[in-house]
Amino acid sequence: MKTVFASWQFWALLAAVFAALTAVFAKIGVSDIGTGLATLVRTLVVVALLTVILTLTGGWQGISGLSGRPVLFLVLSGVATGASWLCYFHALKLGDAARVAPIDKLSVVLVALFGVWILGERLSTINWLGVVLITGGALLVAV
Incomplete structure (x- = not known):
């Protein structure tokens, strides 16, 4: 465990x-x-x-292995x-700060989109719903 x-x-x-x-x-x-x-x-x-x-x-160990x-x-x-x-x-x-931070956290949405687009990750329907809700929530807090 x-x-x-x-x-x-x-x-x-x-x-x-x-x-x-x-x-x-x-x-x-x-x-x-x-x-x-x-x-x-x-x-x-x-x-x-x-x-x-x-x-x-x-x-610091392993720094020489960077390529x-x-x-x-x-x-x-x-x-x-x-x-x-x-x-x-x-x-x-x-x-x-209470308005700036939620807009900054739209990075969560962008990571999901970039993860799908650039990294080939897959999101389930419930994951996409979360992306939509995060977007809506961030915009509501920022207004």
């Missing part, structure tokens, strides 16, 4: 909690500084935290993350 710590659902829920805190903390953080600088500070904190975690857990295609897509993911963060912080500077 899997422990709760070995469950993807546990980690996904924890990610959602931290993402929610990110929105609240970022809204406060961007109140008096530019969104680019705010994104840089956030990025430096992430880099420092990950450096400590990798060092403490021995995660072309995976690295390319990790770099593209990093570019997309940076662009997302810049846009998100700018949106938070201009709008309410």
Whole structure:
């Protein structure tokens, strides 16, 4: 039997909690500084935290095994993350966190669509219903 710590659902829920805190903390953080600088500070904190975690857990092992295609897509993911963060912080500077975050979470819908289109994943009817409901819910909260 899997422990709760070995469950993807546990980690996904924890990610959602931290993402929610990110929105609240970022809204406060961007109140008096530019969104680019705010994104840089956030990025430096992430880099420092990950450096400590990798060092403490021995995660640096295997770095020599990195190769072309995976690295390319990790770099593209990093570019997309940076662009997302810049846009998100700018949106938070201009709008309410309670309205910005749901629109940002339309990324869930886009991941489902891109997963089907690009990755060839399949969604059941109930999964598609969830995609529609998430879309509707995000738009209702954002209005």
